[in-house]
Amino acid sequence: xxxxxxxxxxxxxxxxxxxxxxxxxxxxxxxxxxxxxxxxxxxxxxxxxxxxxxxxxxxxxxxxxxxxxxxxxxxxxxxxxxxxxxxxxxxxxxxxxxxxxxxxxxxxxxxxxxxxxxxxxxxxxxxxxxxxxxxxxxxxxxxxxxxxxxxxxxxxxxxxxxxxxxxxxxxxxxxxxxxxxxxxxxxxxxxxxxxxxxxxxxxxxxxxxxxxxxxxxxxxxxxxxxxxxxxxxxxxxxxxxxxxxxxxxxxxxxxxxxxxxxxxxxxxxxxxxxxxxxxxxxxxxxxxxxxxxxxxxxxxxxxxxxxxxxxxxxxxxxxxxxxxxxxxxxxxxxxxxxxxxxxxxxxxxx
Ligand code: ASP
Numbered sequence: 001x002x003x004x005x006x007x008x009x010x011x012x013x014x015x016x017x018x019x020x021x022x023x024x025x026x027x028x029x030x031x032x033x034x035x036x037x038x039x040x041x042x043x044x045x046x047x048x049x050x051x052x053x054x055x056x057x058x059x060x061x062x063x064x065x066x067x068x069x070x071x072x073x074x075x076x077x078x079x080x081x082x083x084x085x086x087x088x089x090x091x092x093x094x095x096x097x098x099x100x101x102x103x104x105x106x107x108x109x110x111x112x113x114x115x116x117x118x119x120x121x122x123x124x125x126x127x128x129x130x131x132x133x134x135x136x137x138x139x140x141x142x143x144x145x146x147x148x149x150x151x152x153x154x155x156x157x158x159x160x161x162x163x164x165x166x167x168x169x170x171x172x173x174x175x176x177x178x179x180x181x182x183x184x185x186x187x188x189x190x191x192x193x194x195x196x197x198x199x200x201x202x203x204x205x206x207x208x209x210x211x212x213x214x215x216x217x218x219x220x221x222x223x224x225x226x227x228x229x230x231x232x233x234x235x236x237x238x239x240x241x242x243x244x245x246x247x248x249x250x251x252x253x254x255x256x257x258x259x260x261x262x263x264x265x266x267x268x269x270x271x272x273x274x275x276x277x278x279x280x281x282x283x284x285x286x287x288x289x290x291x292x293x294x295x296x297x298x299x300x301x302x303x304x305x306x307x308x309x310x311x312x313x314x315x316x317x318x319x320x321x322x323x324x325x326x327x328x329x330x331x332x333x334x335x336x337x338x339x340x341x342x343x344x345x346x347x348x349x350x
Contacts, residue, residue, distance in 0.1 A: 013055045013147030016089045018081055019043065020074065021064030022097025024124040024135040035127060037064035043095070046128040047136050053143055058089075067097025067123075070104060072222040072324065078104070079111045082119065083218040091118040091146030091155060095139070098123050098176055098184050101162060105171025106318040109160040109345045110325035113217040114210065118146045118157035121171060122164060125182055134165060134182045141196055148200070159208040159345065161193055168194035170208065172318040172347035175289065188290040189313040189349070208346045223327035226251040226320055230287070237267045244275040251281040251323040251336065253316060260284045260293030260300040260310065273306040279333045283340055285311035285319050292349075309337050314348040322347065 017040075019025065025043040026035040040061040044050065050057065060081050062074070082092055096104055105121050112119065122142040124135030142163045148156040160171035165182040173187035194202045225248045229240070244252070252275070256262045262272075262284075276282055284293050284303060292313030295301060304310060311319050322344070326336040343350045 010153070013091070014089045015055050015057050015091050015093060015143055015146050016081075016085050017057060017059040017093045017095065017143075018078060019059060019061040019064065019095045020067070020070075020078070020097075021062070022067050022095060022101075022123040023126065024095055024097075024122075024128050024139070025064055026127045027129060028127075037066060039064060043128050043135075047139055049136065049140060050143065053140070053147075055143060055147055057143070060085075065097070067100040067104070070097070070100040072107070072224055075104060075107045075111060075222065076220045079108065079218050079220055082108075082112060083216065086117065086216050089117070090149075091120065091157075093139070093142045093146050094119060094121045096121050096123050098125065098164075102171070102174045102176055102185070102315065102317040103321055105160050105162050105174060106315070106347065107222070107321040107324070109172040109318075109347065110322055111219045111222075112160065113219060113345075114214040115160065115216060115345075116158045116210070116213060117155050118148075119160040119171075120146045120157065120168075121160065121162050125180070125184055138163060138165065141200070145194065145200060156202060157193065157207065158210070163196075166196050167192040168196070168200075170206070170346055172321075172345065173315060175315050175317060177289070186289075189292060189315075190346075219325060219328065221328040221330075222321075222324040223250065224324060225249055225327065226253070226323045228253050228255060228316065228320065230255040231257060231262060235263075237271065240268065241271050244271055244280070249280060250327050250333070251283070253283050253285055253311070253319045253323065254308065255287045255316060256284055256293070256300075256303065257287060259291065259296045260286055260303065261297050262299060262303045264299050264302045269302055269306050272303065272308060276307040281323070281333050281336045281340070282308045283311045283319055283323065284308045285314060285316050309340050312341070312348050312350070318347040
């Protein structure tokens with residue numbers, strides 16, 4: 001891990017916090033004992049240390065939700081908020097529940113084309129009001145990362161990233177790995193963008209950098225006519241065909257075994273090939289958390305012969321949101337298939 005020389009902007013860093021909910025801002029309902037989303041004032045009042053940062057911090061608060069209720073409509077709202085405020089702030093911190101954080105991070109990475117400022121997403125496993133909360137540290141570190149610049153004055157992080165406990169991960173490479181551990185996220189096929197210990201140690205080689213600087217372009221159309229199909233030994237032709245025949249479906253992320261392998265039975269390959277012939281784009285991703293789809297076994301080769309696209313080392317979260325984004329651009333199935341294998345913003349090893 002190489003450590004970059006980190007600085008802060010010449011002016012007081014200007015950061016916009018966008019609050020969407022999640023455990024970080026929740027409080028316990030005494031009658032049910034369950035955690036429920038609560039407002040931003042409660043959250044920020046619990047972190048008086050934020051003032052010590054000496055940043056100019058503004059906030060936009062959405063109706064707080066458990067991130068299980070997150071939807072493309074919320075992503076559009078977040079993207080619009082970032083787009084409208086892009087010039088006014090050095091960086092953005094998005095507070096979000098952990099359950100769907102990796103989906104949001106992936107979606108935003110595609111919707112914010114040419115992003116050159118930090119969008120740091122964080123949350124916590126324990127509510128901010130609890131004594132042992134991880135939320136305070138995550139919020140403070142996310143703000144520091146969002147404010148960090150390089151020697152040339154440009155932002156250190158120029159992409160959508162997830163900050164959680166000891167690591168900063170590329171958003172579209174991250175997956176929620178634990179419902180318990182404070183290190184809840186991991187990017188199994190890509191190194192951390194930074195390690196957080198006594199200092200924040202950036203990994204220069206891993207941070208996303210564009211060759212050309214172009215103005216931010218926001219995409220606010222997503223197509224939800226996509227779905228996952230998860231393989232398991234015993235899957236029947238009836239259930240597979242039923243899923244493939246889902247009305248309106250345009251794209252399917254097929255979760256396969258190991259290096260991208262699937263049953264070789266003729267009924268299986270025929271059902272897949274027929275769906276592709278009907279114009280459905282099918283992308284192969286592995287059920288394994290680490291590694292990707294490779295041309296290693298005949299069982300995987302039989303699947304790719306049907307016209308299934310290799311998702312290589314992309315995460316399932318990035319694959320499904322990339323499909324929503326590409327179909328949202330009104331591309332034809334052939335164009336979606338073609339674009340899918342290319343890296344749009346570091347989500348796949350092309
Ligand atoms: N259910 C919560 C959410 O995703 C979990 C969390 O924030 O950790 O909103």
